[in-house]
Amino acid sequence: MRRSSTHTKAAILDAARQRFAADGYDRTTIRAIADAAGIDPSMVMRYFGSKQHLFACAADMDLQLPDLVALPPDRVGWALAAHIVDRWEVDDALQILLRTAMTTDESAERMRGIFAAQLVPMITELTGDPGQAPARAGLAASQALGLALCRYVLRFPPLVDLSRDAIVEWLGPTLQRYLVGSP
Template sequence: MQATSRERRSDATRRAILTAARERFAEDGYDRATIRAIAADAGIDPSMVMRYFGSKERLFALAADFDLRLPDLTATPRDRIGHRIAGHVIDRWDGDETLMALLRAAVTHPAAAERMRQIFATQLEPAIATLAPPDT
């Protein structure tokens, strides 16, 4: 039973760090956000951030986990698919601190740019692939 209590505290600490990281990255961007500031926001010692996440880069990658929640595009006319996707992504960016942090960081930090490419590749590419005409 003691392990379960410890696991719950561990999960709560991890969630607090990720929440603080999302807010700090959104506010300061990747380069200016520090492990110390994130730890202070989470109310823990900076060594705990490193214990749970190992590096600022790994913390960012996990904090920047984002679901684009793409709409079903199957009924969208082919000539409107690009417009619909672009509008959807812009709507998702509006007011979402996680995606805003990712966008802001991607401009100056290669790892953040790569994370953004991964999100779009793993979520957007399959959605578009289902709309492609069959090979002839």
């Protein structure tokens, strides 16, 4: 049965996300992605041109940050903590980026770009201080990425066993301090 180009492209992206998440960027091959998608490897190249471009498309994401400016200023850290945990639980693209960012410069740059582009403007709006926003964003990202690395990649038993609410209560005050100041 023949698939439409839209369905073929979607199947390639789904297979690429799975392979990149499981094997990392370096060990993932176009052939493995094609096999997982049930197509010839030439079709992967036809739609995406290169492994690098396919990775960029597979790992393209919006953090879908909540509108923290609309919240009470003394609760933004907890709101961001809850959002981070919820996103990591369901978003393979974040896990793909995290796994591959540890091994490839391109992936690391993509991760830095996503967090900077999405966190810095929000923090600037929250604090009114564009000079400190990049440092605050970097510190907040360090917590989000550190949690994700330990819970979802390394699978540290204490973190894997914590409930969502417990993580939010532990992480919330730290993010609060990084975002706007002391809780």
